[in-house]
Amino acid sequence: MFETLSLLALQQYWWAIVSLLGALLVFLMFVQGGQTLIYTLGKTDTERTMLVNTLGRKWEFTFTTLVTFGGAFFASFPLFYSTSFGGAYWVWIAILFAFIIQAVAYEYRSKPANFLGKRTYEIFLFVNGALGTLLIGTAVGTFFTGSQFSVNKMNLTNISDSTISRWEAPFHGLEAVLNMQNVALGLTVFFLARVLGILYFMNTINDDAIFARAKKQLIYNAAPFLVFFLFFLGSVLMSSGFAYDAATMQVSMEKFKYLHNLLAMPLVLIVFLLGVVLVLWGIISSAITVSTKGIWFSGLGTVLTVFALFLVAGYNHTAYYPSTYDLQSSLTIENSSSSHYTLTAMSYVSLLVPFVLAYIFYAWKSINNKPIDAQEMQEEGHVY
Amino acid sequence: MENFDYTLIDWSRAQFALTAIYHWFFVPLTLGLAFIVAIMETIYLRTGKEEWKRITKFWMTLFGINFAIGVATGIILEFEFGTNWSNYSWFVGDIFGAPLAIEGIMAFFLESTFIAVMFFGWNKVSKQFHLLASWLTAIGASLSALWILVANAWMQNPVGMRFNPDTARNEMENFWAVLFSPVAVNKFLHTVSSSYVVAAIFVIGVSSWYLLKKRDVLFAKRSIIVASVFGLVMAIFMIFTGDGSARTMAKYQPMKFAAMENLQTGRKNAPLVAVGILKTRENDEHKREDFMFKFEIPDMLSYLAFLDPNAFVPGITDLIHGNEAQGIIPYKNKMEKGKVAIDALREYTLAKKANNEAKADSALTVFRANYEGINAQGEKERYFGYGYISSENQLIPPVQLTFYSFRLMVGLGFVFIILFILMLVSVIKNKLENRRWLQYLGLWTIPLAYLATQAGWIVAEVGRQPWVIQDLMPTMAAVSHLESSSVMITFMLFAILFTALLIAEIKILSRQIKIGPKEGGR
Numbered sequence: 001m002f003e004t005l006s007l008l009a010l011q012q013y014w015w016a017i018v019s020l021l022g023a024l025l026v027f028l029m030f031v032q033g034g035q036t037l038i039y040t041l042g043k044t045d046t047e048r049t050m051l052v053n054t055l056g057r058k059w060e061f062t063f064t065t066l067v068t069f070g071g072a073f074f075a076s077f078p079l080f081y082s083t084s085f086g087g088a089y090w091v092w093i094a095i096l097f098a099f100i101i102q103a104v105a106y107e108y109r110s111k112p113a114n115f116l117g118k119r120t121y122e123i124f125l126f127v128n129g130a131l132g133t134l135l136i137g138t139a140v141g142t143f144f145t146g147s148q149f150s151v152n153k154m155n156l157t158n159i160s161d162s163t164i165s166r167w168e169a170p171f172h173g174l175e176a177v178l179n180m181q182n183v184a185l186g187l188t189v190f191f192l193a194r195v196l197g198i199l200y201f202m203n204t205i206n207d208d209a210i211f212a213r214a215k216k217q218l219i220y221n222a223a224p225f226l227v228f229f230l231f232f233l234g235s236v237l238m239s240s241g242f243a244y245d246a247a248t249m250q251v252s253m254e255k256f257k258y259l260h261n262l263l264a265m266p267l268v269l270i271v272f273l274l275g276v277v278l279v280l281w282g283i284i285s286s287a288i289t290v291s292t293k294g295i296w297f298s299g300l301g302t303v304l305t306v307f308a309l310f311l312v313a314g315y316n317h318t319a320y321y322p323s324t325y326d327l328q329s330s331l332t333i334e335n336s337s338s339s340h341y342t343l344t345a346m347s348y349v350s351l352l353v354p355f356v357l358a359y360i361f362y363a364w365k366s367i368n369n370k371p372i373d374a375q376e377m378q379e380e381g382h383v384y
Numbered sequence: 385m386e387n388f389d390y391t392l393i394d395w396s397r398a399q400f401a402l403t404a405i406y407h408w409f410f411v412p413l414t415l416g417l418a419f420i421v422a423i424m425e426t427i428y429l430r431t432g433k434e435e436w437k438r439i440t441k442f443w444m445t446l447f448g449i450n451f452a453i454g455v456a457t458g459i460i461l462e463f464e465f466g467t468n469w470s471n472y473s474w475f476v477g478d479i480f481g482a483p484l485a486i487e488g489i490m491a492f493f494l495e496s497t498f499i500a501v502m503f504f505g506w507n508k509v510s511k512q513f514h515l516l517a518s519w520l521t522a523i524g525a526s527l528s529a530l531w532i533l534v535a536n537a538w539m540q541n542p543v544g545m546r547f548n549p550d551t552a553r554n555e556m557e558n559f560w561a562v563l564f565s566p567v568a569v570n571k572f573l574h575t576v577s578s579s580y581v582v583a584a585i586f587v588i589g590v591s592s593w594y595l596l597k598k599r600d601v602l603f604a605k606r607s608i609i610v611a612s613v614f615g616l617v618m619a620i621f622m623i624f625t626g627d628g629s630a631r632t633m634a635k636y637q638p639m640k641f642a643a644m645e646n647l648q649t650g651r652k653n654a655p656l657v658a659v660g661i662l663k664t665r666e667n668d669e670h671k672r673e674d675f676m677f678k679f680e681i682p683d684m685l686s687y688l689a690f691l692d693p694n695a696f697v698p699g700i701t702d703l704i705h706g707n708e709a710q711g712i713i714p715y716k717n718k719m720e721k722g723k724v725a726i727d728a729l730r731e732y733t734l735a736k737k738a739n740n741e742a743k744a745d746s747a748l749t750v751f752r753a754n755y756e757g758i759n760a761q762g763e764k765e766r767y768f769g770y771g772y773i774s775s776e777n778q779l780i781p782p783v784q785l786t787f788y789s790f791r792l793m794v795g796l797g798f799v800f801i802i803l804f805i806l807m808l809v810s811v812i813k814n815k816l817e818n819r820r821w822l823q824y825l826g827l828w829t830i831p832l833a834y835l836a837t838q839a840g841w842i843v844a845e846v847g848r849q850p851w852v853i854q855d856l857m858p859t860m861a862a863v864s865h866l867e868s869s870s871v872m873i874t875f876m877l878f879a880i881l882f883t884a885l886l887i888a889e890i891k892i893l894s895r896q897i898k899i900g901p902k903e904g905g906r
Binding site: 057060061063064066067068070071072074075076078079081082083084085086087089090092093096097099100101102103104106107108111112113114115116153154156157159160161162163164165166167172338339341342345346349350352353356359360363364366367369382 | 388445448449451452453455456457459460462463465466467468469470471472473474475477478479480481482484485486487488489490492493494496497498499500501503504505508509513517548551552553555556557559723726727729730733734771772861863864865866870874877881884885887888889891892894895896899
């Protein structure tokens with residue numbers, strides 16, 4: 001089935017898969033957003049325990065999606081893996097540290113003799129929530145603004161210094177925070193995660209006090225989210241982008257490239273607009289009514305919007321990981337992908353994804369069929 | 385050659401070793417305890433006795449504590465291939481990336497979905513579905529081990545691929561050859577079976593502590609029965625898979641095999657050194673180890689390696705200097721061929737850029753002839769990676785560490801079998817409560833189990849140095865272009881954080897064990 005597809009079709013298919021995983025990851029970062037609100041929304045120990053526990057039943061999905069996103073990127077576009085991870089070292093290491101400390105925080109937080117104290121694990125959760133979202137958003141911002149690196153496969157034949165991908169900025173990725181567009185995307189993801197976290201709490205916790213505080217916080221976080229999102233979107237659509245010639249593979253700057261991409265791909269534009277509307281509807285309906293379903297609208301909207309943005313970054317002859325140091329080193333889905341054989345083999349594996357989603361949905365439903373309340377926290381055998 | 389930043393390479397290796405060692409403190413227990421818990425829950429469902437539910441829930445609590453830190457220390461390993469081994473990621477990403485992605489899609493989601501049902505589903509799903517979730521968690525954990533071990537095995541024995549000079553990387557040609565290579569099959573089976581043994585010893589050790597304290601006796605004895613049977617079966621299986629691993633090593637990684645045995649000069653009817661003490665001789669053409677003392681089993685090494693007591697087993701000097709009679713070409717020749725291949729690749733790339741097809745074709749022919757060849761045994765052998773090597777001595781792994789680690793691992797493996805048998809017999813004959821020495825042995829075998837499993841990885845990974853991909857890429861050619869100070873700082877950060885988390889885990893586990901099963905492990 002997949003064998004008959006062209007290499008370009010497989011590259012596009014895998015860019016869509018990676019984009020979908022990235023989009024799901026951003027949605028699932030409601031866990032991270034929620035973690036930054038534990039002390040804002042929870043004023044008593046029981047309230048905080050409810051907040052932590054409702055997040056604690058989902059944190060592994062975010063974590064697993066991140067790992068799968070990394071694995072899929074490695075398998076399908078290994079040159080990105082070697083260039084970005086090996087180059088923007090400090091950014092990725094900081095992100096990894098933020099996730100390492102999260103993985104133990106839930107399980108160890110309330111356990112006796114936990115060495116570092118309950119408060120430390122709660123700080124771990126906050127740091128993961130704040131840094132994880134901010135840095136991932138900022139790092140993804142460079143997909144539109146570019147980074148300073150060079151790629152030269154001839155280096156492999158230099159036996160004393162054979163590294164192909166080299167970062168040409170001394171701070172190894174930290175310089176991304178000097179670009180306002182990158183930071184704006186980082187802050188967008190941070191506040192979006194908080195908005196999604198709030199909507200998730202409203203949906204899964206049966207507690208009037210938490211609900212009232214969450215509703216108030218929804219406005220406080222939705223406002224900066226919209227400001228930063230509109231700033232990022234406006235600046236990206238109005239700026240020049242990194243285009244490449246399909247015949248020569250030469251990369252050049254093109255005015256309004258990302259706006260052109262949206263207009264050139266009407267389906268992507270529709271997905272994008274639908275996503276934005278759903279995100280807004282989720283927020284507005286939760287703010288002005290007693291609805292608890294906002295997470296579903298905003299969640300789906302987030303997936304669609306982020307998915308469309310990734311497609312804008314990589315489709316229509318666009319360099320998805322541009323180099324401002326050497327334009328011709330920029331990574332495109334065509335020059336950074338795995339071979340036809342590997343993409344084909346991986347495509348068969350991707351057919352498992354619907355099955356995986358189905359059992360995740362079934363398992364979630366089986367243990368989450370009613371909202372968490374204070375009574376359950378006292379009765380439940382396993383509490384974080 | 386002198387331009388290689390060996391400080392960077394050493395720190396990068398140290399960081400990978402550190403993070404891998406920490407990760408491997410937790411993974412074996414996760415892999416094995418998941419199955420032990422599933423078995424215990426199956427007994428609970430079969431018998432309907434609440435005592436078995438109590439037993440299941442207690443071990444499940446310990447499983448959860450250990451699982452979390454296994455996840456925490458695992459994420460870095462996946463991304464470290466990119467952060468610290470950038471060249472590696474491109475050179476073999478086409479092959480190596482696939483198992484990692486499949487691991488995420490097939491295994492991690494299975495594990496993370498059903499572990500939530502395991503912990504939060506007791507009162508929310510049917511007993512049968514809960515049991516299914518426990519088994520699926522266990523299967524998911526071992527499946528995740530399968531894919532990463534397939535990836536690791538491919539580094540030890542790269543198969544199913546072809547080098548593409550246009551992309552300057554190796555590309556997969558046969559997925560099934562990668563998945564079912566004999567090294568991968570043996571590595572997976574040996575690693576998971578040894579992990580199950582570690583978990584069985586953990587359960588026995590903790591249960592022995594209860595017996596020493598004369599509390600929760602019935603709980604402890606029942607746990608010991610399950611763990612002993614599980615451990616014994618897996619330990620026997622481990623011996624066979626270990627034997628298979630050694631044979632594939634002798635075939636595909638003869639230097640590692642020679643280093644593991646400290647076989648300096650190859651010979652027919654090679655004996656196996658069961659016990660030995662080494663002494664380094666420095667004033668030689670290459671650093672070599674002599675035996676101060678050894679106890680040998682005649683012909684055994686030849687038999688174990690090739691199932692033939694008369695078979696020739698190459699030694700370190702045969703591999704370095706070559707052995708014409710056995711068809712082994714010297715490393716020097718391989719290094720020359722490797723350099724020719726690298727030069728030809730450069731010529732090919734330049735000719736392609738200049739659109740000089742004739743020159744490109746001729747360079748490609750030279751490249752193909754020197755990239756790999758067929759040895760006297762009819763097996764494919766590669767030369768490309770040798771082009772990055774400046775001295776034959778770089779091709780000898782640390783012999784002492786490999787030699788002692790192997791003996792430690794094997795020796796302890798037999799100790800574990802004896803422990804399982806003694807425990808099982810004693811508990812069946814109802815004599816375990818009176819045998820305090822055996823209870824102490826059970827308790828103190830826990831650290832030995834961890835020592836043995838780490839020793840196994842030292843043999844596998846230290847023994848294959850300097851290769852990150854056998855014969856194709858040495859570590860110095862695989863490393864990212866970073867400042868050594870950056871990697872040194874992250875090494876320190878990982879060391880501090882992981883040590884703190886390890887202490888936290890041990891303290892939490894110890895407290896939960898002290899609280900005991902009566903509280904349901906809470």
